[in-house]
Amino acid sequence: MAQLHSMKLINIVANVTLEERLVDLAEAHATSGYTVLEARGAGSAGLQTGVLEGGSNILFMLIVPESKLAEVMVDVERLMKRGHHLACFVSDTQVMRPEKYSG
Amino acid sequence: MAQLHSMKLINIVANVTLEERLVDLAEAHATSGYTVLEARGAGSAGLQTGVLEGGSNILFMLIVPESKLAEVMVDVERLMKRGHHLACFVSDTQVMRPEKYSG
Amino acid sequence: MAQLHSMKLINIVANVTLEERLVDLAEAHATSGYTVLEARGAGSAGLQTGVLEGGSNILFMLIVPESKLAEVMVDVERLMKRGHHLACFVSDTQVMRPEKYSG
Amino acid sequence: MDASNLLIPAVMFFALGFLAQGVRSDLKFPPELAKALSIYLLIGIGLKGGIELSHADLADAVDAVIAALALGFALPIVAYGILLAGRLDKLNASAIAAHYGSVSAGTFLTAIAYLSAQQIEYESYPVIMLAIMESPAIIVGLLLARYSRGNGSTGADDARTHHMGELLRDAFTNGSVILLFGSMAIGWSVKPDSLATITPFFSTLFMGALSLFLLEMGMEAGKRIGAFRRVGAFLVAFGVLMPLIGGATGLLVGHYWLGFGEGGTTLVAVLGASASYIAVPPAMRLAIPEANPSYYLTLSLGVTFPFNVIVGIPLYHTFAARLAGG
Amino acid sequence: MDASNLLIPAVMFFALGFLAQGVRSDLKFPPELAKALSIYLLIGIGLKGGIELSHADLADAVDAVIAALALGFALPIVAYGILLAGRLDKLNASAIAAHYGSVSAGTFLTAIAYLSAQQIEYESYPVIMLAIMESPAIIVGLLLARYSRGNGSTGADDARTHHMGELLRDAFTNGSVILLFGSMAIGWSVKPDSLATITPFFSTLFMGALSLFLLEMGMEAGKRIGAFRRVGAFLVAFGVLMPLIGGATGLLVGHYWLGFGEGGTTLVAVLGASASYIAVPPAMRLAIPEANPSYYLTLSLGVTFPFNVIVGIPLYHTFAARLAGG
Amino acid sequence: MDASNLLIPAVMFFALGFLAQGVRSDLKFPPELAKALSIYLLIGIGLKGGIELSHADLADAVDAVIAALALGFALPIVAYGILLAGRLDKLNASAIAAHYGSVSAGTFLTAIAYLSAQQIEYESYPVIMLAIMESPAIIVGLLLARYSRGNGSTGADDARTHHMGELLRDAFTNGSVILLFGSMAIGWSVKPDSLATITPFFSTLFMGALSLFLLEMGMEAGKRIGAFRRVGAFLVAFGVLMPLIGGATGLLVGHYWLGFGEGGTTLVAVLGASASYIAVPPAMRLAIPEANPSYYLTLSLGVTFPFNVIVGIPLYHTFAARLAGG
Numbered sequence A, B, C: 001m002a003q004l005h006s007m008k009l010i011n012i013v014a015n016v017t018l019e020e021r022l023v024d025l026a027e028a029h030a031t032s033g034y035t036v037l038e039a040r041g042a043g044s045a046g047l048q049t050g051v052l053e054g055g056s057n058i059l060f061m062l063i064v065p066e067s068k069l070a071e072v073m074v075d076v077e078r079l080m081k082r083g084h085h086l087a088c089f090v091s092d093t094q095v096m097r098p099e100k101y102s103g
Numbered sequence D, E, F: 001m002d003a004s005n006l007l008i009p010a011v012m013f014f015a016l017g018f019l020a021q022g023v024r025s026d027l028k029f030p031p032e033l034a035k036a037l038s039i040y041l042l043i044g045i046g047l048k049g050g051i052e053l054s055h056a057d058l059a060d061a062v063d064a065v066i067a068a069l070a071l072g073f074a075l076p077i078v079a080y081g082i083l084l085a086g087r088l089d090k091l092n093a094s095a096i097a098a099h100y101g102s103v104s105a106g107t108f109l110t111a112i113a114y115l116s117a118q119q120i121e122y123e124s125y126p127v128i129m130l131a132i133m134e135s136p137a138i139i140v141g142l143l144l145a146r147y148s149r150g151n152g153s154t155g156a157d158d159a160r161t162h163h164m165g166e167l168l169r170d171a172f173t174n175g176s177v178i179l180l181f182g183s184m185a186i187g188w189s190v191k192p193d194s195l196a197t198i199t200p201f202f203s204t205l206f207m208g209a210l211s212l213f214l215l216e217m218g219m220e221a222g223k224r225i226g227a228f229r230r231v232g233a234f235l236v237a238f239g240v241l242m243p244l245i246g247g248a249t250g251l252l253v254g255h256y257w258l259g260f261g262e263g264g265t266t267l268v269a270v271l272g273a274s275a276s277y278i279a280v281p282p283a284m285r286l287a288i289p290e291a292n293p294s295y296y297l298t299l300s301l302g303v304t305f306p307f308n309v310i311v312g313i314p315l316y317h318t319f320a321a322r323l324a325g326g
Ligand SMILES: Nc1ncnc2c1ncn2[C@@H]1O[C@H](COP(=O)(O)O)[C@@H](O)[C@H]1O
Pocket: A013, A014, A040, A041, A042, A043, A044, A045, A046, A048, A057, A084, A085, A086, A087, B031, B032, B033, B034, B035, B036, B061, B062, B063, B064, B101
């Protein structure tokens, strides 16, 4: 197989109303794209059953080259500082075509 | 950006009827919360098309500090021992605010 | 807890029409199963709102032993070579019962 | 028995879905749609049952309830015996047995559409029996499983499902049971003119919504055929044999015990013959996790459901007509 | 006030959902279904309002609109004051206040079903007021939050929600507001015979769809009870007290200001008493992210909504009848 | 041509969705809802077509089918030529061409609503033509792509889509094709009184469901405008030019070949003018993966669909009226 190259996978679980902001964030950092999954759950903001918009989560996934991680996280931190309730976790991952993600 | 701290991400793919038990499990271990995504798939329990409750999966995600991993996994193992059909996989991940997850 | 064993988690984000092919791929390599989640997003193939089939993504997850990774990735690469628009990223993960995934 | 009787929307949409799967069409249904439709259909049945109940003869109703309980308790035991005779392990046998003691609302409603298309009258009690029959089967399944496990030790730390109290609780708080009895209570207690405000939604649309549901169920059934080899010839045969036993039992109960006519007897036969694929599988997931869902789902959804819709219903009706005629 | 008046489908399905949750039933609703139903219901209300508007007396309509704006601006300020008096932090107080200035379409429609079941006439203007009242409450909430934050510095880099222009934009492009006003415009402008083609869908089915929606909302309300301890006794008490204040205000506005009869006054009271759980929570998520959603969702959905449906509506109606009668 | 003719629910709900997107409203639709509605609408059309077919003149029906095939095969080739002339690469040209040879049920139904609102009669055959026209366009698209690829080598290991047999199979097992022909067969074969049981669901509600669907499609169309710069001026222009060519061709075919009146000719024009955004995109995803979906989705959904709904339908109707009048 083609060799694999290291990337960072940024995961953000937040209320669905934040989706537009997260998409803006992805575009601001010129990522190759983004992925969104509908989710429910619970946390400091309480129960998110996914039934009403005010109580529905998304899992927002962003693959970025390690070089971009810091700048993206600064923006995520800004959202948290502003008070938005979200869980953000970053994992190592590997891809076949690094150029695709290094816009 | 703020420094990142290591955590464990526990993923469990199981039938949706197990959700209530997994939530109880998360609360029993006082995690900061949990995330649930609807899923379909196939495995030893056969095809899970997601159409009927008896054949619908969820992906249950739990972020815990490494110190909590062992105790949580013991409970997950208990579910498997009881015969529940599930796939559980654990990954390393990093978060900005470790205190949030170390309830 | 039971000891954990290393596995590879292959993630593929692609249009829902590719699901059948990815399932065939999983079966061709005799994995213990597969998991599919509905997703939306954006990338080189444009905006995927999830509203119309032609613009709906899935996140296809495959847990395989490291020994199987290469052969599976060769098939994934073939799909990409054929022109299919997809994002594939591989992560390390750990499971309790390795025999389950080493079909 | 005239094949053209099968040319009703419910049956044909089921066949269409089955066929779409057969030709490997890329036709996809939103999974939520089937769930929404099954909730809608259960409420619709419940309301209908409640209205019937409000002007039902109490003695007859009680008689029907007792007959339903009898079927619900007896059939799983018969099924269990056959499955053990076929060398199936006890836990899978218990789980499968529970499905056959319970009923399939989709099959029942198809039978009603089938009778209506031929202007055949039917008693109202079978609708009530349908609601009754979910729970006993689940309970018997759990009892069989406990007995199969020998001492409850393995279940020790799963008190919620294994103590008798919880066992009953789970059987009666089952989602489908709540919907059926809840809407039955609503249909029974609400004044007719007030009920009339929701009739267009829950009654006028009913048969159309059923057709859409059966289209999706046809696809679901089609998807299970791939698992036939996996479950094996014996179980597939059981999936055809058991409805015949249940149907025959239902015919006798409907005609001789309850004294129903052609229509009502057919419906009781369908209650006996059909296997649950909505209410019971989730219950078994929790109560008998050791059992393999691909066994009971393949049987109830992939074998028995299509068999009843295409072959069973007309067959049971033919015999019901004979009994009534005789 | 006769309890049997509560035996209407809307209320009973809500109770059924609440009960199902109470007995920890495994009944599950597809989340998308509630979202689809709320869109459907908002369009249905909008169309109805638009049709009413097309043959409404303009002067009266303007009067109703002004009254709606007055309620929408005044009630959140009252709520804010009470919450601060209860030592709640300012940002949470602002967010909760906005919910009580706005309205709950589900509660409003239940009230309509309640009146219709007793053949009580009601004026058409409250439907228009419902559409009006979403926005002012949101605006007041944002203004209270800005004031609470002192200088807008923290919001500096979130221009989109914190500058006055954007603030108004968000309040008027809110999804529910767009649906209500958009379908109101359609109902107002489309020729009757052309509207008739969509009437079976948006009008004939309406009460049935509402029942299904309330069944799911009953479950949602039930799920929030677990959070009562977390939000504390004071806030739970506020969730019962505030609707009484809003309801009383609505009674006075409806009877003395707008001169409505028994039915119309009841509906204005319900507008005042109900708290939003569809339109406002997402708005607050963005505008006052610092506030804790579990507070405002638990209050509007878990406390005030059930209180209004079971106790409030009959209560407000009793007083409205007295006022009209006197 | 009177603009007030556009004041029909279908068009106005589409406009509302488009506008909501334009003002960046946070209005959200459950994705599953659009999928469920499109399934519902396709079945509804199919049933209607089948019923029409059952009392259609066979010779005329065959004639209409042949005309539909002719349009389905000819238009993609025209489109392909124009796109190559515009220097678009062959594979994207093939994929886009297939969309324009096929049809948009949403546009077709809007046209029917448009005609009905003006009490204009129309022939029943266009409904049948609609079902026919999905497949040929897909086939031509695949053939163009194979030819573009030169020797099939690249496809060597993708036998499933590249061998002629599979190619035809995919074109005919396409989900939309199965739904249309399947329900057409049901509408054609089921006895009227039996069909009547599902009429309230599939026919009475039809126009209302269509409005809801178009509201969501309006939002989808609005979301695509952002991609205009990406696809470029030439393709956007093509998205307006091609429906005019297809519409003109349809006018000639409808009037001179099929001898339809004002209504029928308008519908044939719409079949020619509209581009698929439900059936064809998934087919192209598999058959021409190299093509960029953002091109064909932006064109069919973001350019041609709104153009036809707002400008095209009244325009084609004006000319159809002239032809019929002359
Ligand atoms: N420990 C956790 N594990 C998994 N998901 C979590 C965890 N904590 C929070 N979340 C998710 O993140 C969302 C927002 O978290 P919070 O800001 O704590 O409300 C919650 O609704 C959960 O879905």
